[in-house]
Amino acid sequence: MLHFTLFVAQLALLLAAFKVYDLEVPTFFKLCEIVFAGFAVSYWVPFRFKEFFLIAISLGGACLLLTPLVASLLLGVGAALFAIVSSPVAFRWKVVVLLCVLAVAVYGKSTGAFPVPHEFWPVLGSVFMFRMIVYMYDLSHAKAPPPLKDFATYFFILPNYYFLLFPIVDFQTMRKSYFKRDINVVAQQGVWWIVRGATHLLLYRIIYQTQGTFTPPTVSVPIAVVGRMLFTYLLILRVTGQFHIIAGMLCLFGYDVPEMNHLFLLSAGFNDFWRRASIYWKDFMVKVFYYPAYFAMRKANEHRAQIVATAWVFVVTWFLHGVQFYWIQGRFPLTWNDALFWFILGSFVVGEAWYDMLHPRPARALTKTGWKYRAQHAAKVGLTIATVSVLFSLWSANSMEEWFYFLRSGHV
Amino acid sequence: MSDRIDQGAGNRLGKAGTAPPRAASVPPVQLIVASGPARLSKENVVIALSLLVALLIVDQIPIKPGHTGLIRRVGIMIAQMHNGSLNADDYHAMAANYYEGIEQFDRISQDNVENADYHLRPDFLRYENNPHINRPYAAGMRTFNSFGMQNPEYPLLKPAHIRRIAVLGDSISLGPAGHDYVTLLEDKLNQVALTPGKTDGFQLLSFAVSGYVLLQEMDVALEKVSKFQPDVYVVALTSREIDGSRKHLAKLVVRGTDLKYEYLRQVVRQAGVKPTDHVNTIVLKLGPYFQSMTTWALEQIKKHAEAEGAQMIVVLLAAPFEYSVTVQDFDVLHQSVDGLGVPVIDLREAFHGVNLPDVEVAPGSDIHPNALGHKMIFDTLYSRLQAQPEAWHVLAGDDAPVPDGTPRR
Numbered sequence: 001m002l003h004f005t006l007f008v009a010q011l012a013l014l015l016a017a018f019k020v021y022d023l024e025v026p027t028f029f030k031l032c033e034i035v036f037a038g039f040a041v042s043y044w045v046p047f048r049f050k051e052f053f054l055i056a057i058s059l060g061g062a063c064l065l066l067t068p069l070v071a072s073l074l075l076g077v078g079a080a081l082f083a084i085v086s087s088p089v090a091f092r093w094k095v096v097v098l099l100c101v102l103a104v105a106v107y108g109k110s111t112g113a114f115p116v117p118h119e120f121w122p123v124l125g126s127v128f129m130f131r132m133i134v135y136m137y138d139l140s141h142a143k144a145p146p147p148l149k150d151f152a153t154y155f156f157i158l159p160n161y162y163f164l165l166f167p168i169v170d171f172q173t174m175r176k177s178y179f180k181r182d183i184n185v186v187a188q189q190g191v192w193w194i195v196r197g198a199t200h201l202l203l204y205r206i207i208y209q210t211q212g213t214f215t216p217p218t219v220s221v222p223i224a225v226v227g228r229m230l231f232t233y234l235l236i237l238r239v240t241g242q243f244h245i246i247a248g249m250l251c252l253f254g255y256d257v258p259e260m261n262h263l264f265l266l267s268a269g270f271n272d273f274w275r276r277a278s279i280y281w282k283d284f285m286v287k288v289f290y291y292p293a294y295f296a297m298r299k300a301n302e303h304r305a306q307i308v309a310t311a312w313v314f315v316v317t318w319f320l321h322g323v324q325f326y327w328i329q330g331r332f333p334l335t336w337n338d339a340l341f342w343f344i345l346g347s348f349v350v351g352e353a354w355y356d357m358l359h360p361r362p363a364r365a366l367t368k369t370g371w372k373y374r375a376q377h378a379a380k381v382g383l384t385i386a387t388v389s390v391l392f393s394l395w396s397a398n399s400m401e402e403w404f405y406f407l408r409s410g411h412v
Numbered sequence: 413m414s415d416r417i418d419q420g421a422g423n424r425l426g427k428a429g430t431a432p433p434r435a436a437s438v439p440p441v442q443l444i445v446a447s448g449p450a451r452l453s454k455e456n457v458v459i460a461l462s463l464l465v466a467l468l469i470v471d472q473i474p475i476k477p478g479h480t481g482l483i484r485r486v487g488i489m490i491a492q493m494h495n496g497s498l499n500a501d502d503y504h505a506m507a508a509n510y511y512e513g514i515e516q517f518d519r520i521s522q523d524n525v526e527n528a529d530y531h532l533r534p535d536f537l538r539y540e541n542n543p544h545i546n547r548p549y550a551a552g553m554r555t556f557n558s559f560g561m562q563n564p565e566y567p568l569l570k571p572a573h574i575r576r577i578a579v580l581g582d583s584i585s586l587g588p589a590g591h592d593y594v595t596l597l598e599d600k601l602n603q604v605a606l607t608p609g610k611t612d613g614f615q616l617l618s619f620a621v622s623g624y625v626l627l628q629e630m631d632v633a634l635e636k637v638s639k640f641q642p643d644v645y646v647v648a649l650t651s652r653e654i655d656g657s658r659k660h661l662a663k664l665v666v667r668g669t670d671l672k673y674e675y676l677r678q679v680v681r682q683a684g685v686k687p688t689d690h691v692n693t694i695v696l697k698l699g700p701y702f703q704s705m706t707t708w709a710l711e712q713i714k715k716h717a718e719a720e721g722a723q724m725i726v727v728l729l730a731a732p733f734e735y736s737v738t739v740q741d742f743d744v745l746h747q748s749v750d751g752l753g754v755p756v757i758d759l760r761e762a763f764h765g766v767n768l769p770d771v772e773v774a775p776g777s778d779i780h781p782n783a784l785g786h787k788m789i790f791d792t793l794y795s796r797l798q799a800q801p802e803a804w805h806v807l808a809g810d811d812a813p814v815p816d817g818t819p820r821r
Contacts, residue, residue: 010457016468205493206489206493401690411696
């Protein structure tokens, strides 16, 4: 009872803070009310009914957070997709049918030919776009299709109806993480992550409102350029804040999922940044794209397999980010600065991997201490922040000309 | 945090007395699942509670205007944490993007229904209102007469003893028909400003077109408005003007459309604009010319009005934006309008302290003022007119009684 009382106190204070600071938009507050109230009930529900209860509030939440029509369409599409993936036909035919469904959806979204609200498409894409890839990958290795309960809990995740930019939760990880540890520990982890996420969102607001002051003639051009680059990088706090809140909400219902990112601002190198900045995306890439490519090539040449597989991951990342942009924003971004961002970042990661292969570090290097090591580490962190800031500034410009103009004038 | 490979069912603790679930089938590749020690709970209960209470307490700290130094900086940060609105740059981008049509020049708006209100032109104006529109929209009715204007079917020839006021503006000047501030102003003038034998009535002609900027309004003033013989030209500028005219010019350059006015051709040359530049790059290059271009356009309207024997007023028209953005934008616009020698009516206070969703057509998606929003615009405009007798007399005529009863000029 003490644990539950502490949870209620923390969640009540969270709601109060969200209200006082008017965090996000009113729909977000509604989502939090549903999630926190759902947790308070779910905490006492017998274990064998917990996931069914979660499915019920998720489906009910869909009707409250989306319009009834969009929610109904989403559930209808979900039911159809479940029928496809759990049908007795061969796996390759399931993939073919799913690709046909995708083609129809792209046609409908691009032409507006179907009588569905335009807000349906971003939700559809956000829910099924990437998680279906993971699901099908796991299905290809499964003895039997997962039951409807597993399908429903994986795809119809309550926070996803509000957060359209959603982390790619791994299906197996989600299943295996369910009540893996004491619920009180996991739920407290969830509360802590939601608090962390809220802090990120508040810091984001400060950064967002402050960045405009770094404009000539208020500051000199070099300071404007450096300041704006750094602030553009730090605007990622909005995404990290939202992702922490999402992970925290999953933890409240017993899913002991991993952190979404881990102290990425302290990355000492590009491989380190890639591993820390978006752990779920990295895991998705490793599982579905890196390992298949690597294992297919490693017999010929181990080193080449690693390099090519890493490069392949960045090509896929560029493409899938564009797909995500298409579903949520309505267009696939084919710009030089977008391609250049992923190319440069990928080159740095590949380059570091190549260097590490050619100069493997002895085991004792992993436990180095002392001021010299700390200074070297700090320099690496600083260089990584500087480089990533430049890359994010390039990425956020509308065109290369605009970015060059920004570098010359400090104006955005 | 310690990492471990999850081997399946593991040590799953559910509610007491219940069995842990079966492990799902495991693929060849097992992902590393991070977990943390149980003692983490006590520490972060304290930290979480403390942080949340601190956030709520910090919000209550009274920050007064006289505070300086660290306390003032803390006050600014608290205000910023409260402020979830777009900043000025993004407000302008959002206002501009409403009419971008996803970078397709042949769509004015992202709203397909609204696109039926206009037809395209291959020239400087790019598009204009269609005649005979009468359709409902979220805030009321959108009604254009046979001239494509949202006002009653007034004849071209001005009747005797009628004072005509031409209003040039964008969609903020186009509200729900019959409930927009232009109609409200016309009704009020016909109530309080009549001078029997001299001014028997007022007709306000709305030349407002959604998405128009000052350069387009100038072209309308020079090419179309004279036919109606107005006595006053009212130019309603909004925050969109901060980059709107530059964007209009950029689109003309990119499309290869003739810029029509030699001054604008000169500006484009001096700014080093190339037809192959991206629209946003052109907008940036034209930045240093914003003030001179705005002043030039307003001067063209003023000279034209004077040549027609008419007068001019500039209205800085607020939209349901964050107040700080409106203030910042209007202060910039004042640099262009204050030296013109015409009355300037600043309506920045129209939505100050108002709950913005209450005055928007569709909060979150269409932030144009609704009927209530237009009433607020009109109320603010009327109170400013009462406080600025010179502006009132330009609008209503020298002999018009000033609403608060002060002696005539």
